[in-house]
Each structure stands twice: as structure tokens, then as C-alpha cells.
Amino acid sequence: MAARAHAADDALGPRFAAVRALSLAIAAPLSDADATIQPMDDASPAKWHLAHTSWFFETFVLRDHLPGYVAHDPRWAFLFNSYYEAEGPRHARPRRGMLSRPSLDEVRAYRAHVDEALQDALPRLGAEARALVELGLHHEQQHQELMLMDLQATFFANPLLPAMWERAGHPSPAAIQPPPVRVERSRDTQPSEAEAKRSRQRLTWSLDFARDERNGGEDLRWAAGPTGIVEIGHPGPGFAFDCEGPRHAVLLHPHALADGLVTNADWRAFIADDGYARADLWLADGWAWVQREAVAAPLYWLERDGAWHRFALDGLHPLDPAEPVVHVSYYEADAFARLAGARLPTEAEWEAAAQGADPAAGTQLDTAGSVRPRGGSDLFGDVWQWTMSAFLPHPGFRPAAGAVGEYNGKFMSGQFVLKGASCATPRGHSRVSYRNFFYPHQRWQFAGLRLARDL
Amino acid sequence: MAARAHAADDALGPRFAAVRALSLAIAAPLSDADATIQPMDDASPAKWHLAHTSWFFETFVLRDHLPGYVAHDPRWAFLFNSYYEAEGPRHARPRRGMLSRPSLDEVRAYRAHVDEALQDALPRLGAEARALVELGLHHEQQHQELMLMDLQATFFANPLLPAMWERAGHPSPAAIQPPPVRVERSRDTQPSEAEAKRSRQRLTWSLDFARDERNGGEDLRWAAGPTGIVEIGHPGPGFAFDCEGPRHAVLLHPHALADGLVTNADWRAFIADDGYARADLWLADGWAWVQREAVAAPLYWLERDGAWHRFALDGLHPLDPAEPVVHVSYYEADAFARLAGARLPTEAEWEAAAQGADPAAGTQLDTAGSVRPRGGSDLFGDVWQWTMSAFLPHPGFRPAAGAVGEYNGKFMSGQFVLKGASCATPRGHSRVSYRNFFYPHQRWQFAGLRLARDL
Amino acid sequence: MAARAHAADDALGPRFAAVRALSLAIAAPLSDADATIQPMDDASPAKWHLAHTSWFFETFVLRDHLPGYVAHDPRWAFLFNSYYEAEGPRHARPRRGMLSRPSLDEVRAYRAHVDEALQDALPRLGAEARALVELGLHHEQQHQELMLMDLQATFFANPLLPAMWERAGHPSPAAIQPPPVRVERSRDTQPSEAEAKRSRQRLTWSLDFARDERNGGEDLRWAAGPTGIVEIGHPGPGFAFDCEGPRHAVLLHPHALADGLVTNADWRAFIADDGYARADLWLADGWAWVQREAVAAPLYWLERDGAWHRFALDGLHPLDPAEPVVHVSYYEADAFARLAGARLPTEAEWEAAAQGADPAAGTQLDTAGSVRPRGGSDLFGDVWQWTMSAFLPHPGFRPAAGAVGEYNGKFMSGQFVLKGASCATPRGHSRVSYRNFFYPHQRWQFAGLRLARDL
Amino acid sequence: MAARAHAADDALGPRFAAVRALSLAIAAPLSDADATIQPMDDASPAKWHLAHTSWFFETFVLRDHLPGYVAHDPRWAFLFNSYYEAEGPRHARPRRGMLSRPSLDEVRAYRAHVDEALQDALPRLGAEARALVELGLHHEQQHQELMLMDLQATFFANPLLPAMWERAGHPSPAAIQPPPVRVERSRDTQPSEAEAKRSRQRLTWSLDFARDERNGGEDLRWAAGPTGIVEIGHPGPGFAFDCEGPRHAVLLHPHALADGLVTNADWRAFIADDGYARADLWLADGWAWVQREAVAAPLYWLERDGAWHRFALDGLHPLDPAEPVVHVSYYEADAFARLAGARLPTEAEWEAAAQGADPAAGTQLDTAGSVRPRGGSDLFGDVWQWTMSAFLPHPGFRPAAGAVGEYNGKFMSGQFVLKGASCATPRGHSRVSYRNFFYPHQRWQFAGLRLARDL
Secondary structure (H helix, E strand, O other): OOOOOOOHHHHHHHHHHHHHHHHHHHHHHOOOOOOOOOOOOOOHHHHHHHHHHHHHHHHHHHHOOOOOOOOOOOOOHHOOOOHHHHOOOOOHHHHHHHHHOOHHHHHHHHHHHHHHHHHHHHOOHHHHHHHHHHHHHHHHHHHHHHHHHHHHHHHOOOOOOOOOOOOOOOOOOOOOOOOOOOOOHHHHHHHHHHHHHHHHHHHHHHHHHHHHHOOOOOOOEEEOOOOEEEEOOOOOOOOOHHHHOOEEEEEEOOEEEEEOOEHHHHHHHHHHHHHOHHHHOOOHHHHHHHHHHOOOOOOOEEEEHHHHHHOOOOOOEEEOOOOOOOOOOOHHHHHHHHHHOOOOOEEEEHHHHOOOOOOOOOOOOOOOOOOOOOOOOOOOOOOEEEEEEEEEOOOOOOOOHHHHHHOOOOHHHOOOEEEEEOOOOOOOOOOOOOOEOOOOOOOOOOEEEEOOEOO | OOOOOOHHHHHHHHHHHHHHHHHHHOOOOOOOOOOOOOOOOOOOOOHHHHHHHHHHHHHHHHHHHHHOOOOEEEOOOHHOOOOOOOOOOOOOOHHHHHHHOOHHHHHHHHHHHHHHHHHHHHOOOOOHHHHHHHHHHHHHHHHHHHHHHHHHHHHHOOOOOOOOOOOOOOOOOOOOOOOOOOOOHHHOOOOOOOHHHHHHHHHHHHHHHHHOOOOOOOOOOOOOOOOOEEEEOOOOOOOOOHOOOOOOEEOOHHHHHHHEEEEEOOOOOOOOHOHOOOOOHHHHHHHHHHHOOOOOOOOOEEEOOOEEEEEEEEEEEEEEOEEEOOOOOHHHHHHHHHHOOOOOOHHHHHHHHHHOOOOOOOOOEEOOOOOOOOOOOOOOOOOOOEEEEEOOOOOOOOOOOHHHOOHHHHOOOOOEEEEEOOOOOOOOOOOOOEEEEEEEOOOOOEEEEEEEEEO | OOOOOOHHHHHHHHHHHHHHHHHHHHOOOOOOOOOOOOOOOOOOHHHHHHHHHHHHHHHHHHHHHHOOOOOOOOHHHHHHHHOOOOOOOOHHHHHHOOOOOOHHHHHHHHHHHHHHHHHOOOOHHEEEHHHHHHHHHHHHHHHHHHHHHHHHHHHOOOOOOOOOOOOOOOOOOHHHHHHHOOOOOOHHHHHHHHHHHHHHHHHHHHHHHHHHHHOOOOOOOEEOOOOOEEEOOOOOOHHHHHHHHHOOOEEEOEEEEEEOOOOOHHHHHHHHHHHHHHHHHHHHOOOOOOHHHHHOOOEEEEEEEOEEEEEEEEEEOOOOOEEEEOOOOHHHHHHHHHHHHHHOOOOOHHHHOOOOOOOOOOOOEOOOOOOOOOOOOOOOOOOEEEEEEEOOOOOOOOOOOOOHHOOHHHHHHOEEEEEEEOOOOOOOOOOOOOOOEEOOOOOOOOHHHOEEEEO | OOOOOOOOEEEEEEEHHHHHHHHHHOOOOOOOOOOOOOOOOOOHHOOOHHHHHHHHHHHHHHHHHHHOOOOOOOOOHHHHHOOHHHHHOOOOOOHHHHHOOOOOHHHHHHHHHHHHHHHHHHHOOHHHHHHHHHHHHHHHHHHHHHHHHHHHHHHOOOOOOOOOOOOOOOOOOOOOOOOOOOOOOOHOOOOOOOHHHHHHHHHHHHHHHHHHOOOOOOOOOOOEOOOEEEOOOOOOOOOHHHHOOOEEEEEEEEEEEEEOOOOOOHHHHHHHHHHHOOOOHHOOOHHHHHHHHOOOOOOEEEOOOOEEEEHHHHOOOOOOOOOOOOOOOHHHHHHHEEEEEOOOOHHHHHHHHHOOOOOOOOOOOOOOOOOOOOOOOOOOOOOOEEEEEEOOOOOOOOOOHHHHHHHHHHHOOOOOOEEEEEOOOOOOOOOOOOOOOOOOOOOOOOOOOOEEEEE
């Protein structure tokens, strides 16, 4: 987040326009009502995202660096401040869904006002303000992914399961049946015997591998990672959030990473192996969560007519077994790895493996539209990858100065790091050193996993 | 609710049209988003009210009495059934605010579809079905008042405090200030000394009266009610809800009712006398409620610039001391009466006093628009009047047959009866025998009080 | 509670001694730990009951009427005040189980101290103080029943299900098996076909009776009650709680009361008829309670080896089908009555029927020891009988003056009246006008039911 | 926990006897009631600790390794299993306070039974069983500290604030005053101006040091730690819990540790500097915790007569400013460090500093009796020291086989590591590699802190 570097002068304006435009494009299919709903405390209405990202520019750039700037509406700071204690009191987070006013159109007008003022001011802004614009753009990209996450939760909260976009290259969703009162796994949704056997072989093999040091499987390949001292963290130059630095050395022990992501087929095998019913696979907090919430499948999995379906922003479709599994919690990822005789990678292992990789590769967000992992991505794209590393400061970490110093540092307890990028991450947003973080029970983000093991 | 009687054949169609039209008129100022929000579990979105009342006609009239009727959308029964267990599973009440789809326009189209089908079928419907239409109209009128209650809660949940309608004959609300983080009563909102003295005299006088059997006051007059055996309950003919019957004799003891409603000025005196801080005035459950919820004033009272204001559907305005107090809970009404040395009337006392009164008199709802008690009403109008009677069955009560038998009878525990009608009750809806009921902590309904005492 | 009358001068001292001794006798089998546990917020530790009843005498009699009296321990008022707001702050009710100190022996010493002081002072006390002694004795008798209720809950909270007393005239409880993780009703606990048929006949008959005005059954007989104006409420002279008065006229409609209590056999038939699974039988609040708490049988019913057992202070024993059912909530009693085509009596109906009955008859508490309904009681004894009347003030009710005015009046919302007396009520404590009251979901009190119906 | 090593054959029996005796000695002052109370879900009754540690030996040693062993009472496994899923269902943790039976004496008899059986069997046990005995002794030592923690919480839950032991070398606690209704900090408990200034200088100096790389202070000295690759984790031989291994290399960055623990005087300065009111000092989760719980001082601090006191097992005494602060949460420790311009050490930094130190040094538990930090301890003793490291597996960690594999590994999410030993840790129990762990909000353990900083 520090102003270590920023986009070339001539590029910032167009990039600002492009990023801001994508937010609007994502919101384009939404009604005012769609954009107003808050499906759970963790999520925010789309309208709120659109306004909050504008408030960020208005407050930290226009108010603080443009003498004479008059707020679009001084009452809105109370509504659209997210969590910046330094910016004063604010609307309670769980009540963000109460804001039918301002309307979506009024929020769009707010965006236009801020955009115009900022584009107008841009040529005159100094380095510090330009760095805040840069930060604001990365902030907005984060909110684009959050908006997609939250919209998926929003439409899932509606028993009609509306699709926000048609599924590209697929027939329309089957006529939606009257909604189920509760989701229960029927016998028929077991994988076929053959499929179960294949998955079990693959996982067993993994288990055998980990225990017996043999490597005879053919499905899951392992790539040994670097051992010894390697450097991780943002190397500069260029933008990075404060928590990505400083660059520092870490010591790696012999290990290997799986060459692909865990898939829906793998997850069906986990379910078939009673993965959600075996206490020995779970962290204690995870087991309590499974029981308290009656968790029996990844988020957004539903059964219809005896077969697993998955709900996404393009509606409810039969589960694609080849897709990387997505919307699993840390607890689930950890339990899966334990069943497989493996573990999750550490952040440093993952980051060391990604040195030199292209963070803009793989399935990421290019334009507004249906968002799904498609498989085939490597370290970046498709799904964020849970690591077993807690989100804690890198050695020597110092938060950025001012209110924006609340951006990352104050969340450094209780959360785990995810690396890479997902199908909902705006392409160009991620970095090798990027540190995404969530609590271990959260799973409405586009999170999956890659296995690792000791060598 | 029983089919004891119904409107004359030729009148039902036009009345159906008129009642249905008022619902739409109430919703006219709403955006799709306004109509989608659910501000608390007890309240429902305006859109939901509009759809649920249509579902009621569609289900109990069209589906059950019109052979071949095809549901507008078979999935919607799940969404818009309120609480009829006999009608199968339904969307969870606290999640009614998740329904951005169907849109407000789609719900309007649903209404039009039902209206057309019902008007078309009406000439052919038998007595039972026509009685259900009649029931449905009274049901819809109840939801008109509920919709106004819930919309007031909805807009109050927005820190911007939007006004749904302009206040008739008043200047526009003052420019709204940035919202307060919390409401605290400042010293300056105490009533003036003179005003406090007047109110205290009046109340003290009441207290003296009740204790000393003197009657020298000049503000509050008491009217002795009938003593001995009187009949209450719906006498027929004409429509009434099942719980209003059967007509039956009750025995009244010597008592008097105050000749007017308790006002905002009275309530300020209650506050000034530390009414919310004296445990001895409160029922045990009420005292726990006051402390748990930090209750210090009626709902919708806010302080601005050292003076009490009241929020209503026409926005935030300075408190009018002459208005009947509204939005107080049973606990508050009971505590006020105790401070005044009086009590609340029983349902039978109230109903006996109202024999022969015109239930269509007073400030009630005639057209869509700003809703406020104006004072000057007697037994009907302005505010519902809390009684000290629990909502329990009249002797010989039998619920109506079928699913509509769940209409009233199953709520007969823990609630208190309110009598009369409020400024938000559609004129023509109430009756002397009408039994409104709420839990003692609830106060988002238009509820106030009239004092009573033993003679 | 008013000092309308009190025991003859010479009798008060011995009666004081006898009542106080019974409390100690009840607590005799308890260890210090047994007497310290609080199994739920509604219940209190036995030690607390023993101390609180002493605090009552110490505060309202000795402190207020014995000049120079020095409190046994001034810190204990904070611990042992129950709910008297006028007596100042107090230990939080849900934390009463935290008081390992003072020990049970220290509490016994406190009792001895108070007893000695009071007996010593008694000859010199005036009428007001003597009335408070009288009140304190009735208060203590109430706490004797509460202590038995709370102890049953205490021992039931222990998976070992300890028996506090041996069951008189019965073999020892079977060796207790390792406790079940959860209670589920097995198929085998259905009543035998013959038994089910009998019960169903009886209930169906009742149902038929109620609907068809025939009376051909042979098991359940109905007795018509008085119609017209009758007087209820405490007639004086003699002690009564304030809420039992004043004596007043009520108007009764034609009705009949069943001639016996509902039994365990009846209740098994209710279960067999899916009584806990049919929403149409339940009040809305009751149905929510059944589902939220997964209620499927009366409190203290457990299944062992495919048969219903009932836990009581004498341990776990096979259910006796002839015993009156006990530990059912208002919701359950109401649902049962609805299935039977009957209803619960009103308080006035019950009290009118009991005019002239001996409140000291039936199975009530004579000495410390095993407490069970035995059947054969009529209006008094065995179980408290739920009425369908809310606990509200009698016409003209005024609470007693002073802190003891908090005794009853402040609980007049949300609760229902129970009449009679139970097997745990100290004989001599109850009256025809006695008004017991509990919330409709509560059932750890010794509550059962008698049916009523309209004529 | 693995059977890597165990005490010499001849030593195990006497050590077993000594450890088991200490548990009884700690419980010696307790009444049955004292030993039964559970003051909060996180804590267990003393009786439960005494029984659970015996169940551990009975189950994992006697049952599994002594053919023919008959359980003391087969029902007790249900009661005294803590969290071992592999051992089947168990009594719900929050209901451990319901066990007045078995009595404390019965639990002592259970202990005697197990002790005798185990001492008798010991000569015949194989290496695996002996390793489990060894594990059981360390397990019991942990529960000794837990028992002291839980007893302090137990007596603090009693408004009388009983002292379990007299304070050695101190006058008796002042006569205890009637308990406060709520704890509020009065003006008078501010530190004296001089004291505040001293503490502020010291802390400011620390802040300056950290920022300006000057070292001119005289109170707080810093010791630079090793840089580069060092080894941590249990080196063997000898007992260690599974989570302490394997020994592995870590890379340390330049840093320094403070030479002493943070004291009560320091903490008063933190309070005086509005430490609990400044959001910028706190992690987001910590700030939410402070506000939700109204935290304003360390646990067990109370004000009496305008001065801070601290409650401990020896009662309530005026706060000793020189004592190391104890009973602070991770959130508090982290906020304090932030105010001081410092940070907490990492686990590796702490462990590297402790290489060669004597884990048996400092103020630790030698005999049953009053437990207080006394100051003067270095790395071990007085208080557990929060680190900024999450409790996660060391590289290559594998849980022990069998049910005891649930001992540590399943708690590896959401918790932080504490190092060293406290005044309540049985001397001989701790190791350099010892990993204690708690959630960041927990503070009933004897936890304090030492500052660290980057160089």
C-alpha cells in the first residue's frame, strides 16, 4: 500500500476509468432491490460496494488532497465508511441492507461525480495523492471480487435461485423446481462405484505416497519445491499492499506441492468416504463448526433429483466433476488434506513455487459475466488456495501511515492466508506476494485448495 | 371469519377493487428497493405484503373454488405463505428481506393477474367462496396497516430518515443532519417547568382522584362505565373475524374510563418523572425489557438540537405535545398508568363503553398518504388502545374450519388485546368487537392508551 | 398478603418452628455440593432457597421491626435478595450456582440465628410484623415446593440420575445404565395396541362428546359447573396473598369439568397420535417451542430398553400409566385438550367448582421424602392444574404496600394461572383462591391438567 | 507425547506418587461445593480435574494395557472424558458443573483406586504403557495449573471473593465490603502523576527506541537475540508433547527482547494513556472484544476505595505495581506492545533466547498454596509469555497415534503460542520447547508479556 511506486503518469487516468467501469459493468444486471440486499453480516450489498469504493477516493484523495473539494453528500460518509475507526462513527455493518436510499441510480450518480472530480484533479495531484489513487484502484478491484462473492450469496438466499448471467456456452438452467425445505443428501447422489473407486485410488495413492514414500500414482503428480533459504514478500518496484512486505528470507524444508487443484470429483469422494462425519479428520474448531452448522458439502452444493448441483452466478447446474472445488472453508480444506495423507502448503512454500510465475495467467476476471472456475489454471486463477499459514505480519512489517494503515494490519489474528487468484479476481490485481486472508470457517469467497506434503 | 354474512352481491366486486387499489396506492411512492427491505423479524417487506395478500385470494378462493385455475407461479406459494402450517413449508420469516426477485413490478403483475381472475370468477362463486373473498378483503386491510407500520420501521432503519410522504400542511422537514450514533436524552429536552408542572398536576390529580375519591381536576375527565351484566363480542350480522365471537355476557364492576387519550405532553411528564428509571412502576418483564433494550422514550422519538422529535412516514418533525402518544408498548402503557394511579381498561369495559359508537369515526386511513394521530378521536381512530386483557378465546369460541382457522386462534397466548382503530387502520375495517393483539414488548404498531380506574 | 388476619397468637411460634423445620428436613439428604448447583436460570440452588427464606424474615421482620437487630452477615443481603428492586442491587439470578460459600452448614447456622431471633422477638411483635411473619411462612412454603422442583431438575442434570430418596414401597431403581447421549423414542415405546385403543376410545369419546353433545363414554365423566354469577377470590378471614383478592363476582357460562386428571396413559396416547408432530394442535408459540426444543414427551420422561420411564426425586422408574401426568407445559396441556376436543378450565370455573372443597385434601406434601403424584386426588393434590386464564389482577386488586408488594403484582404479564395444589405443595399452604402462575413454556413445576368443555 | 523416552524405571513410581499427591494437596482446602462449581464454559470444576486425570490413566494405561482391569465405575467414562472423540460420547462441557455426584470424597476414592492399580501394575508395564504413564503425569501437571486457573475464576464468581489460601507473609485481607454492583474505574485510581510520568517515560523511551534506533533509557533494557539459522523444537531425549517436535531449523531476523516482563505499573500507565479506549492500538477482533465485553483492565482487577486491587487465590489485595502483569489476553498484550512502539516476540525468537536456560528456574509451583507472580523471573516462571506466533504445526509434525493423538494437533487453528512457565506451572513441567496455547481473547490463564522489537 505504501507509495513505493505508481503507474506511469499517463496511464493512471485511463486505468482509473477502466477499473471504475468494470465495477459498473458487474452491477449492470442488477435491479435496485438486488443491489440493496445484504444476505449475511459478512457480505455487503452491491450498492454499498459501489458507494464505498467511491467514498474511499472521495475521502482519502479528494477531501485530503484537493483543497476546496465539497463532499457529494456529507451524510454519506456515515453510511459508506467500512471500518476505518480514524474516520469516525459509521453505520453498523449488519445493517447495511437497510439502505434502500440512496438508490442504485443515486449511487451511480455519486460514482460519476467522484470520477469526474478525480479525473479532473488527477493531473494536479502530487505523488502521495497519486499513490492513494493507485491504492484506491487496488481497493476497488478487491471490492469487485467481494461484490461477486456477495451477489452469489444474495441470489442463493432467494429460494428461486435466480441466475445473474446466463451460463456461457451452456443451455439455460433447467426450469427451477419449487425450492427444497432442507437439503439432505440422498443415496442417489453417491458417486458411481467406478468413480468412487477412481477417486479413492487417487486419494489412497496420495495417502500411500505420504506414508510409504512410494510414488506410483498416475493422477496426482508432485513437484518438489525449493529447500533452504528463499526470499518472499513484495520485491518492488510497483504497487503492493503494506502487508506484502517487507521482502525477507525464509527457510524452507523439503516438501512437494501437488501439480493441480483438488476437484469436485475428489470432493465427492471425500463425502463418500464420510469425510463430514469423521471427527478424526477435523480440527476441533472445525468439527464444532460442522456439527453446529450441519455442514455436509461445500457451500452452494444442492441436490436435485438425486444428483449434486452447484449454484453460481449463472444459476444452478449439475456439478462438473472436473472443475476445481470452490467455496470450501479452511476447516474443510484441512480435513480433506488429512484424509488424503497430505497437508496444505505454507504461504512460503507456495510463494517460493510461484517465483517467476505470471500472476495474470489462468482463469481470472476479464469482463463482467458468469464466474466459474474452469480448471487448467496453475498457481493463479480458478480459486484462491488455502495455505496453512496464519495471516501474521512479515518480519519488519509496518502498517501504512494514516487511516489507510487500518487496511490490513488490524486483521492479523485468527485468519489464514490464501494465495494466488480466483476466477473472480480482476486480472492484473494479484501478485506472487499477494496475501488474501479469511477466517477458517468462511467459505463464501472463491476458495479451493492444492495439496502439499513433506519430503 | 365465519361465513355468517357477506356484502351484498352487487357491492363485493367494487369493494374488492377499492381495497386492492388502496394497497397499491400505499406502495406507490416506493422504489423496488424500498419494497424489498425487512427491517426486523416482526416486520415484512412491502412487496411481501402485496404478494401475500394476493396469494391469500389465489389460494383460498381461486385454487380452492375455481376449478382449473392455474397458479400464477407455483413457486411463489413457498415465498408468500405467511404462517399457514396447513399450506405446507414456506420461506423463513426472518428471510423475507432476501427477495429482490420477484421485483415490485412482477408483484404488481401478480396482483393484476389475481384481480382479473377473481373479478372474472366473482359472479360464479358460491357463498363459501364469497365469504372467503370477504375475509380476504379484511385480511388485506389488516396488511395495509401492517405495511404502513413496517414501512415506518424500514425508513427509520435508514440513518438518512427518508420521508415517504410530505407532511400535509406543514413545511418540509428540516434538512436532515448527519445521523446520531446513539440517541441520548440531553438535559435540554426536559419539558419546560411550566409544562412539567401542568402535566404533573394533571397526573397527580389523577392519582389523587384514584386514591382519594375526589374529582377536582379540570383536564382529565372520567366517564363511569356500565356496571353489571353486559354483552360483548360480535353481535352479527355482517363480517367479523372468528375470534370476535361468540357474543356473550360479561360482568362489569364499577369503573370509569378517561375521556381522552394520553398525549405526548403527558409522556414527556412521565419521562421527566424518571418513569423509565423507576423499577417500582414496571412489570418485572417490562423492567427487564427496559434495561435490556435501554428504552428511554417511545419508539421513533429522537432528540435533535435538544428537543424531542418524532419520526413518522412524513419524516422527522418536532414532537407535537397535543398529539396522542403512539408507539408505546404494553409495558410502557402499564407503567404510565401505574404512575398515574390508574390502570388500563379491560377489553370488556372498553367494548361496553363503545356500544353504539361509530367504528368508522375519528382519524383513520382514507387514502394513501402521511399517517399521524391528530387527536380529537374518541374510541376509534388515532391510536389502538391497549387493554389489560390477555388475548384469549371468548367463551364458546371455535376457530373457523380449514387453513383460515389458523388466522387468530393459534395466537392466544402471551399477547394483549388492543381496541379501537388507529390513524393507519383503513376506515371501515374496525368494529366495536374488533380484537387487535400484540405482545407486551411490541410497539411498532400504532398503539397508545386511555386510562381507566376502579370506582 | 395483606394483614387481614393472622394465626392465633399462641399458634404462630410453633407453626413457625414447624415450617422452618420442614425446609431443613427436605434438605437433609443433600451434600453441600448438591445444595449449591443451579441447573438452569429458572431454578435456584437448595442452599439459596434455605438462605433466601431466612433473609426474608431477617429483612422484612427483624430489620424492619426489631430495633437494634444486627444482620447475621450484612454482605448476604446482596446474595439472597431474590427480586425485590426496593431492596437494592443483588446477585444476578443466573449466577446463583456460583455460591459454594457460604457453605450449607453456614446457611444452616444462618437459619438457626434467624429462627432464634425471631422466636425471641415474636411475643413483642405488633400486628404488622406478625402479618409479615405469616407472609414469610407462606413464602417459605412456596420455596419448599420450589426447592423440590429445583432439586429434581438438579439431579436430572446429572447423567447418573441420582435418587434423592428411595421410592417408598418400591424396589430400588434398577442399576442405572450408562447415560444415553440423546433421547429418542424407539418404536418399542409405543403403547400396546390394546392400551392405545383404550386411550384413543376414551379421547375420541371425549372428542365426540364435545362435538356431538352425546355423553356415552364410561371412563371420563363430566360434571357440570355452576352457571351465572358466582363469587371467587379470597373471602377472608385468614391469610391470603394479595393477588387472591379482592373477592369479586364473575359470570360463568355453561360448562363442565372432567372428573379426573389426565394420566400418563392418556399422554402416551397423545404421543402415539403424533401429538407432538401435528402443528394444527398447537398454539403458534407452542409449536415454535416444540420445534426449537425438540420436545417429544413430558419433562423427565426417558426411554430405557424400549419403554418410557420417568425420573423423579426417587430416581428413574418405569412410567406408571395410572399416575396423573405431570411436568407438562401450558402449550402441551392446551394441545392435548385440543386433540381431545376439549379445552382447559378457566380459573373462575375451577374456583367455582372448588367452593367448599377442602384445600388440604389429596396427595400433598406432609413430610420430607419422595414426591410423586399418586392419583385419586380431586381438585387439590397430585398436580397443579393449568387453567386457560392469564395471570392478571382481579378487579380492584391493589398490591401490598412496601417491598413485599413486589411479591405477585409485578408478574402479571405473559403467565397463566394454575389452581389446586401438587404432591409437592406443603399441606395447608393452598387455598381455593390460590393463584399459582407460570409461563406457558415452563414445566419443571408439578403441573398437569384437567379437561373442561362448553355445555 | 511419543514414547521417545521415559523416566528411569525406578523413578517412575515415586514420581507418579508425587505428582498425584500434589493434585490432592491443591484441592485440600476445597469443600465439596467449591470443587463442584464451573464458573464458565472454558473452566472445569476442581472435582472434574481430579477425576478426569484419573480417567486418563485408567483408560489409556489400565484399560488398554492391563488385561482384566475392571473400571472403577463404567458410567464415569461418560462424565470424565474431556474431548477425545475416539473415546465416544461424553458429558457436555458446559454442564460439568452439574456433577454434585460423585462427591469430592468419591472422586478421591476413585483416585486412590486408580493409584493403587497403577502402582501395582507399574513393574509389569511395557515401554508403550510406561510412556503413557509418563504422558499422563505431564497431563496431570497441566491440569494442576488448569485447576488453579479455574479455582481463581470460581472464587471470583462469588461476590464474597473468598480466599482459598492466606497470603504468605501478608496480613489477612481487609474485611470484605459488600460487593460492588459493577466495576467502574473512578478518577482516584489513576496512577499518581509521578508514577504515570515514570511509566510514560519508560514506554515513550521504548517507543523512541523502536523508532529512532536510540537506546538511552535506563529502565527497560533490550538484549539482541541470535540471527540466522537456529534450531528449535524438542531436541530429545526425554519427554515432550508431540507438538513440540520435530526439532527443526528456523531463520531469525535481527531482533531484541526486553530484559523483563511488563509490570502492573506499566499496565496502569497503559490505562492512564487511554489504552482501552483507543481503537488504533487494537487488532480489529480485539477492539470488538473490548467493546462487547466492556474490558477496561486486566482480569481480576477491581477497584475498592479508589485504588486498584487484584483478586487472586489468596484473596483481594491492593495491586502491587512491581509484579509482572498477569491475566491479560493476547489482544491486550498486542495493544500494549503497539502503544510501546514494540511488538511481541515470535515463538522462535523466544525459544532461541531460551536455549540453555533452565526451565525449572523462576517462580513456579512447588507446593500447594497461594499462587502469585513475584517478579524477578526471567524466561521461565511468574507468567506465561504471549508470542505473536500462531499455534500451528512445526514442519514435519505428526500427531501421536491413537486417541492421545487428539492431545494437541486438533487445536491448531485460531490460537497463539505462549512460552515459558507461570507461577502456577508445576516446577519440572515446562521445557524450552514447550508450547502453551490459548485463544487471543482468553485471559484466565496466568499470561503476561515480554516486549520485543526489530533491530
